Amino acid sequence: xxxxxxxxxxxxxxxxxxxxxxxxxxxxxxxxxxxxxxxxxxxxxxxxxxxxxxxxxxxxxxxxxxxxxxxxxxxxxxxxxxxxxxxxxxxxxxxxxxxxxxxxxxxxxxxxxxxxxxxxxxxxxxxxxxxxxxxxxxxxxxxxxxxxxxxxxxxxxxxxxxxxxxxxxxxxxxxxxxxxxxxxxxxxxxxxxxxxxxxxxxxxxxxxxxxxxxxxxxxxxxxxxxxxxxxxxxxxxxxxxxxxxxxxxxxxxxxxxxxxxxxxxxxxxxxxxxxxxxxxxxxxxxxxxxxxxxxxxxxxxxxxxxxxxxxxx
Amino acid sequence: xxxxxxxxxxxxxxxxxxxxxxxxxxxxxxxxxxxxxxxxxxxxxxxxxxxxxxxxxxxxxxxxxxxxxxxxxxxxxxxxxxxxxxxxxxxxxxxxxxxxxxxxxxxxxxxxxxxxxxxxxxxxxxxxxxxxxxxxxxxxxxxxxxxxxxxxxxxxxxxxxxxxxxxxxxxxxxxxxxxxxxxxxxxxxxxxxxxxxxxxxxxxxxxxxxxxxxxxxxxxxxxxxxxxxxxxxxxxxxxxxxxxxxxxxxxxxxxxxxxxxxxxxxxxxxxxxxxxxxxxxxxxxxxxxxxxxxxxxxxxxxxxxxxxxxxxxxxxxxxxxxxxxxxxxxxxxxxxxxxxxxxxxxxxxxxxxxxxxxxxxxxxxxxxxxxxxxxxxxxxxxxxxxxxxxxxxxxxxxxxxxxxxxxxxxxxxxxxxxxxxxxxxxxxxxxxxxxxxxxxxxxxxxxxxxx
Numbered sequence: 001x002x003x004x005x006x007x008x009x010x011x012x013x014x015x016x017x018x019x020x021x022x023x024x025x026x027x028x029x030x031x032x033x034x035x036x037x038x039x040x041x042x043x044x045x046x047x048x049x050x051x052x053x054x055x056x057x058x059x060x061x062x063x064x065x066x067x068x069x070x071x072x073x074x075x076x077x078x079x080x081x082x083x084x085x086x087x088x089x090x091x092x093x094x095x096x097x098x099x100x101x102x103x104x105x106x107x108x109x110x111x112x113x114x115x116x117x118x119x120x121x122x123x124x125x126x127x128x129x130x131x132x133x134x135x136x137x138x139x140x141x142x143x144x145x146x147x148x149x150x151x152x153x154x155x156x157x158x159x160x161x162x163x164x165x166x167x168x169x170x171x172x173x174x175x176x177x178x179x180x181x182x183x184x185x186x187x188x189x190x191x192x193x194x195x196x197x198x199x200x201x202x203x204x205x206x207x208x209x210x211x212x213x214x215x216x217x218x219x220x221x222x223x224x225x226x227x228x229x230x231x232x233x234x235x236x237x238x239x240x241x242x243x244x245x246x247x248x249x250x251x252x253x254x255x256x257x258x259x260x261x262x263x264x265x266x267x268x269x270x271x272x273x274x275x276x277x278x279x280x281x282x283x284x285x286x287x288x289x290x291x292x293x294x295x296x297x298x299x300x301x302x303x304x305x306x307x308x309x310x311x312x313x
Numbered sequence: 314x315x316x317x318x319x320x321x322x323x324x325x326x327x328x329x330x331x332x333x334x335x336x337x338x339x340x341x342x343x344x345x346x347x348x349x350x351x352x353x354x355x356x357x358x359x360x361x362x363x364x365x366x367x368x369x370x371x372x373x374x375x376x377x378x379x380x381x382x383x384x385x386x387x388x389x390x391x392x393x394x395x396x397x398x399x400x401x402x403x404x405x406x407x408x409x410x411x412x413x414x415x416x417x418x419x420x421x422x423x424x425x426x427x428x429x430x431x432x433x434x435x436x437x438x439x440x441x442x443x444x445x446x447x448x449x450x451x452x453x454x455x456x457x458x459x460x461x462x463x464x465x466x467x468x469x470x471x472x473x474x475x476x477x478x479x480x481x482x483x484x485x486x487x488x489x490x491x492x493x494x495x496x497x498x499x500x501x502x503x504x505x506x507x508x509x510x511x512x513x514x515x516x517x518x519x520x521x522x523x524x525x526x527x528x529x530x531x532x533x534x535x536x537x538x539x540x541x542x543x544x545x546x547x548x549x550x551x552x553x554x555x556x557x558x559x560x561x562x563x564x565x566x567x568x569x570x571x572x573x574x575x576x577x578x579x580x581x582x583x584x585x586x587x588x589x590x591x592x593x594x595x596x597x598x599x600x601x602x603x604x605x606x607x608x609x610x611x612x613x614x615x616x617x618x619x620x621x622x623x624x625x626x627x628x629x630x631x632x633x634x635x636x637x638x639x640x641x642x643x644x645x646x647x648x649x650x651x652x653x654x655x656x657x658x659x660x661x662x663x664x665x666x667x668x669x670x671x672x673x674x675x676x677x678x679x680x681x682x683x684x685x686x687x688x689x690x691x692x693x694x695x696x697x698x699x700x701x702x703x704x705x706x707x708x709x710x711x712x713x714x715x716x717x718x719x720x721x722x723x724x725x726x727x728x729x730x731x732x733x734x735x736x737x738x739x740x741x742x743x744x745x746x747x748x749x750x751x752x753x754x755x756x757x758x759x760x761x762x763x764x
Binding site for chain 2: 068069070071153155156157168170172173174175178257258259261262263264275277278279280281283
């Protein structure tokens with residue numbers, strides 16, 4: 001007991017230190033500053049609650065309803081979820097989505113890292129030039145990008161067919177090639193931001209560590225894996241998560257280029273959600289798919305956190 | 314416990330769910346509104362005397378382009394009714410209207426055809442019953458077929474302005490150069506199925522010989538539902554099949570006539586006298602026709618003629634769809650106004666006044682009909698193009714109106730059927746399924762939605 005009595009004040013000491021930042025401030029001033037802080041937060045909070053939290057809750061609630069156009073909806077329990085796993089279009093869309101993610105995410109990340117590594121030590125002008133080139137598809141509107149690609153892939157007068165001598169081949173209209181074309185276009189529009197991020201991250205790697213390693217005889221590969229890679233891991237994790245989410249939510253390209261066809265070869269969960277809402281007006285089912293898609297993304301993101309074994313996020 | 318990971322996952326899930334939820338729910342925010350100035354549900358009245366209405370219009374001819382003048386003329390008669398309008402396109406229009414309905418922010422008036430006004434929104438119970446307008450004397454000269462297609466179970470959800478027949482067109486000079494004009498009847502603008510097959514084969518051979526400068530004779534587009542009336546009419550006419558049964562209780566694409574037609578098209582695609590494009594929708598095919606990639610289009614009417622007039626460096630020659638007996642049955646398209654039920658009686662009455670003015674007023678209605686580029690639904694209006702500069706160009710389109718067939722577009726499950734239709738065409742033309750299997754699957758899936 002005596003010991004406890006002696007140690008207790010010592011344990012409380014840090015609390016006193018934390019409170020010291022307010023020392024000399026009156027309670028009224030502290031209250032005023034606290035209110036000010038919350039007021040500054042309020043716009044973002046309202047936006048977050050209004051456009052993220054509430055829709056999220058609504059989505060979950062609606063997923064249990066049978067709800068058509070202009071209807072309030074009737075509770076149907078888990079029927080939308082059961083239906084989903086019996087729906088061949090959803091299942092095909094799920095696998096297409098997985099293929100897009102599994103192919104696009106590693107490719108985008110690896111290519112961005114390669115380009116970033118190649119250009120980050122270049123002269124500022126050259127580096128900026130390459131960053132601009134790779135970032136252009138990102139800032140160009142999706143519609144403009146798809147119009148150009150549609151022209152490139154056109155069966156009758158497309159540039160691609162002219163160049164490789166396959167006039168008449170319908171790249172976007174054949175099951176064998178349609179999804180690959182979508183992934184390729186997605187790739188070109190996805191690499192801009194990761195490259196910029198990698199260039200910045202690689203530029204921030206401690207040069208003294210690299211020089212020391214080189215003096216000690218480390219090879220370029222060893223320098224990369226032992227020194228650079230650990231330091232750019234937070235950036236890599238961010239890129240993986242963002243690219244994964246973007247790939248899962250690939251929608252505009254499909255809507256504008258293939259409408260999910262041919263024969264659902266390019267249907268994704270996201271496009272099928274859109275189709276279910278705006279073509280079939282089946283809101284309950286669409287929201288159920290939204291919930292499942294969110295869960296899938298959460299699982300993938302969790303796996304990425306786990307695999308990269310870091311919580312730098 | 315470190316909260317970053319769960320928070321990051323929660324945020325990722327939230328963003329996805331947020332996107333999905335944007336489409337549903339009675340209180341969901343919608344992107345609709347645009348230039349509309351009054352949210353639905355409000356009185357919309359600037360004062361006790363003034364009523365403000367919003368009008369959304371799909372692009373039908375140049376109707377929207379002349380709305381300023383139409384509204385100005387209306388305001389001379391009804392200065393107490395203010396109208397703002399917005400044009401919505403066929404690419405995103407349905408999305409906007411659906412969002413508006415779910416968000417409770419629909420416009421008061423909308424201009425389009427019966428598939429949407431009656432078959433979709435009317436069936437969903439969000440439109441006002443216009444039976445009182447139809448009971449007025451002014452509606453007495455509208456044909457029974459159009460009247461029948463403007464209502465569901467006795468409730469009229471649309472009041473029509475103009476009507477047209479969806480047809481096809483050929484590149485006259487290419488046909489001439491390929492020696493294919495012999496297969497068409499230039500007086501009646503009709504041709505037989507055999508003539509069609511021979512003409513397409515002649516063009517294919519002319520392409521191979523370098524006699525004509527097109528890439529393919531014709532394109533059966535099946536990339537999406539846009540302009541699907543063209544492919545439906547083509548299939549139905551080739552062997553005089555029907556799309557639905559007479560009372561509209563079943564889709565009948567699996568009839569022997571329709572299967573024979575689809576097998577013929579498949580054969581023609583296989584032998585190169587036609588092409589099938591599973592990534593083309595009607596607008597792509599029209600563009601290909603306009604830039605002479607192909608020699609025929611299966612999606613033609615006066616509105617398209619006007620739209621592509623500047624690009625077509627040839628004579629786009631209007632034709633009926635080929636038929637085994639040479640007697641085509643064309644699909645009717647008619648356009649008019651409907652009123653969304655926003656629960657405000659004053660606005661509904663004001664909207665009806667606008668409909669009377671646009672569709673029934675003998676001076677204004679004729680002008681509005683001309684702006685759509687089609688023909689009046691009021692038989693008493695007569696030939697509105699007689700004596701005008703357009704009389705000659707309108708004549709072949711007027712001729713097409715004499716070939717109108719059964720109107721089946723209000724059959725229940727229409728929306729689902731449209732998707733099933735182009736999926737079926739994709740399956741046939743990519744060899745994913747044989748014709749019989751694809752058609753059977755299509756009919757089974759479509760009839761399941763008839764309810």
